[in-house]
Amino acid sequence: NAGVTQTPKFQVLKTGQSMTLQCAQDMNHNSMYWYRQDPGMGLRLIYYSASEGTTDKGEVPNGYNVSRLNKREFSLRLESAAPSQTSVYFCASSERVFQPQHFGDGTRLSIL
Amino acid sequence: AQTVTQSQPEMSVQEAETVTLSCTYDTSESDYYLFWYKQPPSRQMILVIRQEAYKQQNATENRFSVNFQKAAKSFSLKISDSQLGDAAMYFCAYFGRSRGRGNKLVFGAGTILRVKS
Numbered sequence: 001n002a003g004v005t006q007t008p009k010f011q012v013l014k015t016g017q018s019m020t021l022q023c024a025q026d027m028n029h030n031s032m033y034w035y036r037q038d039p040g041m042g043l044r045l046i047y048y049s050a051s052e053g054t055t056d057k058g059e060v061p062n063g064y065n066v067s068r069l070n071k072r073e074f075s076l077r078l079e080s081a082a083p084s085q086t087s088v089y090f091c092a093s094s095e096r097v098f099q100p101q102h103f104g105d106g107t108r109l110s111i112l
Numbered sequence: 113a114q115t116v117t118q119s120q121p122e123m124s125v126q127e128a129e130t131v132t133l134s135c136t137y138d139t140s141e142s143d144y145y146l147f148w149y150k151q152p153p154s155r156q157m158i159l160v161i162r163q164e165a166y167k168q169q170n171a172t173e174n175r176f177s178v179n180f181q182k183a184a185k186s187f188s189l190k191i192s193d194s195q196l197g198d199a200a201m202y203f204c205a206y207f208g209r210s211r212g213r214g215n216k217l218v219f220g221a222g223t224i225l226r227v228k229s
Binding site for chain 2: 033040042043045088090092101102104105106
């Protein structure tokens with residue numbers, strides 16, 4: 001049982017490049033989330049999808065877009081990467097919006 | 113807006129001893145969930161324990177227990193018989209049950225726990 005799978009695990013981009021982070025879960029969960037984690041700070045929610053076909057902004061959505069491709073997959077896109085987006089990105093899922101979340105292993109993204 | 117505060121950036125404990133990590137939160141909601149997550153150096157986020165606000169009984173999971181003080185908006189985590197594998201960053205998190213838009217899991221800044229052998 002893989003749980004939540006994120007790809008890639010590491011990526012280096014140049015300022016202005018675009019990039020899509022992929023996330024897939026095999027637990028038949030309805031809700032999925034994207035977070036970023038910066039040094040000295042807790043996780044901050046970027047976007048979430050309460051159920052297939054819906055997406056909502058979280059705390060720090062600027063500079064990102066998301067797509068809930070189907071029930072399993074929830075991607076995060078950086079259209080024009082900026083150094084301020086250097087961070088570790090986590091995808092998570094939960095059975096419903098109020099349930100405990102299961103996290104992927106994270107993607108370390110560096111933007112030069 | 114809800115906030116979660118972890119006032120201890122770093123804590124140390126001797127192996128086999130007990131340590132308590134503090135967490136306070138601010139909310140106007142009456143029904144919510146509280147969680148403790150563990151993040152070891154591998155970076156994976158692992159759910160340690162959760163507490164429903166409507167339950168008066170403190171949650172317990174093996175060596176992990178919480179002291180939930182709803183009136184004081186306090187949610188501390190006690191780790192008994194500490195083990196080397198407990199060394200990690202611990203995050204306290206809040207999730208409100210109101211079904212309006214913008215429901216989200218709010219995290220504290222984290223507490224680094226070091227375990228000494």
